[in-house]
Amino acid sequence: MNENVVNPEIRNLKDFFYFIRKELRPKGKIFTPFNIISFPIILLGAALVIIRLLKGLGSVTNLSQEFPWGIWIGFDVMVGVAFAGGAYILTFVVYILRQEKYHPVVRATVLNGFLAYVFYAGAIFLDLGRWWNIVNPIIGNKFGVNSVLFLVSWHFLLYMISLFIEFSPTIAEWLGLKRIRRILTTLTIGAVIFGIALSTLHQSGLGALFLMAKDKIHPLWYTEFIPVLFFVSSVFAGLSMVIFEGTISHKVFSNQIDPEHHESFNQILIGLGKGCAGALFVYFFMKILILIHSKQWTLLATPMGTWYLIEVIGLVLLPCMLFFHGVRYQNLTVIKMAAIITMLGVIINRLNYSIIAYKWYVPLSQRYIPSWMEIVITLAIIFTEVWVFRWIVNRMPVLRESPEWVYEEKTLPKEIIIRKEVPKWKASVM
Amino acid sequence: MEINRRSFLKIFGIGMAGAFSGGLLLPKNSVGVTKNVEPEFYGILVDTTRCVGCRSCEAACAEANHLPIPDISDQSVFEKERKTSTTQWTVVNRYETEKGEVFVKRQCMHCNQPGCVAACLVKAMEKRKEGPVTWDTNCMGCRYCMPSCPFEIPKFEFQSANPKIQKCNMCWERLKKGEKPACVEACPEGALFFGLRREIIHEANRRIYQKPNDYFPHIYGEHEVGGTGYLYISKVPFEQIGFRTDLGTTPYPEFTKGFLYSVPLVLLLWPSFLIGVNALTKREEHKGGRIK
Numbered sequence: 001m002n003e004n005v006v007n008p009e010i011r012n013l014k015d016f017f018y019f020i021r022k023e024l025r026p027k028g029k030i031f032t033p034f035n036i037i038s039f040p041i042i043l044l045g046a047a048l049v050i051i052r053l054l055k056g057l058g059s060v061t062n063l064s065q066e067f068p069w070g071i072w073i074g075f076d077v078m079v080g081v082a083f084a085g086g087a088y089i090l091t092f093v094v095y096i097l098r099q100e101k102y103h104p105v106v107r108a109t110v111l112n113g114f115l116a117y118v119f120y121a122g123a124i125f126l127d128l129g130r131w132w133n134i135v136n137p138i139i140g141n142k143f144g145v146n147s148v149l150f151l152v153s154w155h156f157l158l159y160m161i162s163l164f165i166e167f168s169p170t171i172a173e174w175l176g177l178k179r180i181r182r183i184l185t186t187l188t189i190g191a192v193i194f195g196i197a198l199s200t201l202h203q204s205g206l207g208a209l210f211l212m213a214k215d216k217i218h219p220l221w222y223t224e225f226i227p228v229l230f231f232v233s234s235v236f237a238g239l240s241m242v243i244f245e246g247t248i249s250h251k252v253f254s255n256q257i258d259p260e261h262h263e264s265f266n267q268i269l270i271g272l273g274k275g276c277a278g279a280l281f282v283y284f285f286m287k288i289l290i291l292i293h294s295k296q297w298t299l300l301a302t303p304m305g306t307w308y309l310i311e312v313i314g315l316v317l318l319p320c321m322l323f324f325h326g327v328r329y330q331n332l333t334v335i336k337m338a339a340i341i342t343m344l345g346v347i348i349n350r351l352n353y354s355i356i357a358y359k360w361y362v363p364l365s366q367r368y369i370p371s372w373m374e375i376v377i378t379l380a381i382i383f384t385e386v387w388v389f390r391w392i393v394n395r396m397p398v399l400r401e402s403p404e405w406v407y408e409e410k411t412l413p414k415e416i417i418i419r420k421e422v423p424k425w426k427a428s429v430m
Numbered sequence: 431m432e433i434n435r436r437s438f439l440k441i442f443g444i445g446m447a448g449a450f451s452g453g454l455l456l457p458k459n460s461v462g463v464t465k466n467v468e469p470e471f472y473g474i475l476v477d478t479t480r481c482v483g484c485r486s487c488e489a490a491c492a493e494a495n496h497l498p499i500p501d502i503s504d505q506s507v508f509e510k511e512r513k514t515s516t517t518q519w520t521v522v523n524r525y526e527t528e529k530g531e532v533f534v535k536r537q538c539m540h541c542n543q544p545g546c547v548a549a550c551l552v553k554a555m556e557k558r559k560e561g562p563v564t565w566d567t568n569c570m571g572c573r574y575c576m577p578s579c580p581f582e583i584p585k586f587e588f589q590s591a592n593p594k595i596q597k598c599n600m601c602w603e604r605l606k607k608g609e610k611p612a613c614v615e616a617c618p619e620g621a622l623f624f625g626l627r628r629e630i631i632h633e634a635n636r637r638i639y640q641k642p643n644d645y646f647p648h649i650y651g652e653h654e655v656g657g658t659g660y661l662y663i664s665k666v667p668f669e670q671i672g673f674r675t676d677l678g679t680t681p682y683p684e685f686t687k688g689f690l691y692s693v694p695l696v697l698l699l700w701p702s703f704l705i706g707v708n709a710l711t712k713r714e715e716h717k718g719g720r721i722k
Contacts, residue, residue: 053591055591056590056593057588058588064588065513065586068573069576069577092704096707097711124572127572128572129569130569133552133570133571136552142553143552144551146548146683147574192704196700197697201693201696208689209574210577211685211689213578214580214682224685358577
């Protein structure tokens with residue numbers, strides 16, 4: 001696909017539209033198995049979305065007065081945002097700690113994070129009964145400042161902007177806008193710092209939403225530390241997603257990646273695995289502390305207790321040990337397996353808070369089980385996100401090297417530093 | 431690290447942005463979370479020993495609030511416990527207890543410090559100074575009020591394209607005109623007693639002290655979830671007549687208070703810490719490491 005990559009010379013608006021029109025055309029094969037499966041689902045999902053908008057939530061969902069939040073919140077938003085956590089962690093590692101080793105995966109992760117927020121947090125839009133009022137907390141009709149959800153909604157918006165700024169130099173490189181790219185790169189570090197602060201708060205904020213459901217969430221899961229648990233779990237959720245998504249991307253888009261990065265990628269995976277192992281251990285330790293302090297271990301003997309142990313032992317401790325093993329013996333297969341188990345664990349954990357351990361006392365016959373239409377719409381959202389991701393990766397320098405001119409610009413000030421002829425501020429490339 | 435013009439502006443800018451958003455996103459009325467609402471608002475005492483299950487209150491409520499009028503002569507509704515719904519803001523249930531049949535009217539409890547109000551991100555739910563908790567149309571339909579309500583009162587119209595949250599508003603429109611809520615006026619047995627919350631607590635205590643054999647010595651709602659506008663007295667313990675007695679006395683907004691307090695702190699301290707770390711790691715960049 002590298003041959004398709006063009007280095008556009010955009011001088012005026014006409015060039016710009018010509019370029020965009022050219023890029024909008026599909027690249028690569030159209031009838032791939034993935035397309036054949038995903039396209040009908042996206043179409044069906046779109047039709048169901050229209051029904052939902054015209055006839056109300058009840059027409060496509062199984063939501064009830066007992067269970068007002070279903071998988072669109074419990075899975076799409078809660079899990080989607082946790083998985084998007086990789087963006088704030090990797091930008092922290094690369095831009096704040098300056099671990100250049102992880103630089104090759106930053107762009108894909110930030111893009112993935114941005115799209116996750118747009119699509120999965122966008123699922124909120126479908127879930128809102130009165131979606132036309134979605135701007136109310138932003139425009140001040142009215143500001144419900146005492147609400148955790150107010151904080152989360154503002155943070156979603158601001159964080160999406162931060163992620164877009166972090167990603168924007170890539171778009172500038174794609175369009176060949178040299179001057180604009182230089183300006184956008186200077187914004188990156190600010191966006192990163194702001195983004196990390198926002199992420200800390202809204203990752204934990206999603207957990208804090210459940211604090212007022214004290215009487216409804218099983219005591220093994222309910223603790224005043226839910227926000228901290230959500231934050232820590234977003235670390236390994238995000239990193240596991242980077243391992244998972246990175247592995248797939250490296251297979252699917254392997255022609256975009258130069259051999260040097262192919263090699264370094266394995267080392268990156270091991271590094272990420274190390275991070276996951278640490279975060280999982282911290283999380284496990286916290287879970288144990290909370291359990292001991294709550295003095296509720298007698299509940300472990302109940303059916304919900306078994307379910308709790310499956311989550312904590314099977315989906316937290318087990319992948320934690322697998323990660324340690326994989327890192328110790330440099331075994332990538334084990335690391336990838338552990339990443340998948342971790343992701344499963346995060347899905348189960350978020351569903352527990354929103355659906356499974358939520359009102360655990362309600363008998364199964366009256367419980368919420370998602371309708372096929374809710375699942376189709378969720379799948380359609382995921383597939384659309386993958387389509388957009390693929391479209392961008394095939395066109396912009398996300399996985400492949402930036403165009404030559406980016407390096408040309410950088411070498412100049414670097415040489416000058418060596419000659420020590422210019423004041424330092426000119427050389428500060430962020 | 432030398433501070434030069436550019437990095438000064440950068441740090442200054444980020445700092446200001448942090449400070450601004452800290453101020454903006456800070457729970458401004460943090461006091462609102464903690465302040466003890468002076469219980470000088472109206473409430474209603476439900477004396478379940480006087481209720482005969484005539485359901486006049488249901489009919490009056492439906493009429494006053496333009497809801498479908500129920501057939502109150504239909505006794506079959508008592509066969510199973512009903513919950514309030516989008517079309518019934520109040521329902522009367524019958525319970526078989528150790529001391530015989532007890533009828534209990536249920537509706538929004540109008541908490542002193544309601545979870546639903548703290549949950550609402552657009553203040554569509556509001557605790558009015560007269561006492562009622564009301565809903566307004568600037569609601570987004572996020573339904574966060576539903577899991578946040580200890581009594582599961584807000585009901586959402588899932589079948590509508592223009593859905594509303596339906597719940598008792600203590601006839602707020604009537605209160606403003608100086609009238610009593612419709613259900614109170616309709617009750618033929620005097621089971622509903624309307625007044626300032628302080629007064630109805632006195633009245634409840636008076637009834638319990640005067641006839642200690644007729645009442646279980648507890649006023650449900652005096653302290654539950656920090657106190658509610660509706661108060662109940664009964665001849666049997668409250669778990670026998672469909673009340674949750676495990677809710678505690680902490681007002682629900684208190685549960686999110688700690689988290690909300692940490693927000694401005696994190697928004698100010700985190701960025702400064704990150705800027706510091708970023709500055710410390712800076713030198714390495716010039717030594718080696720390719721910049722991308």
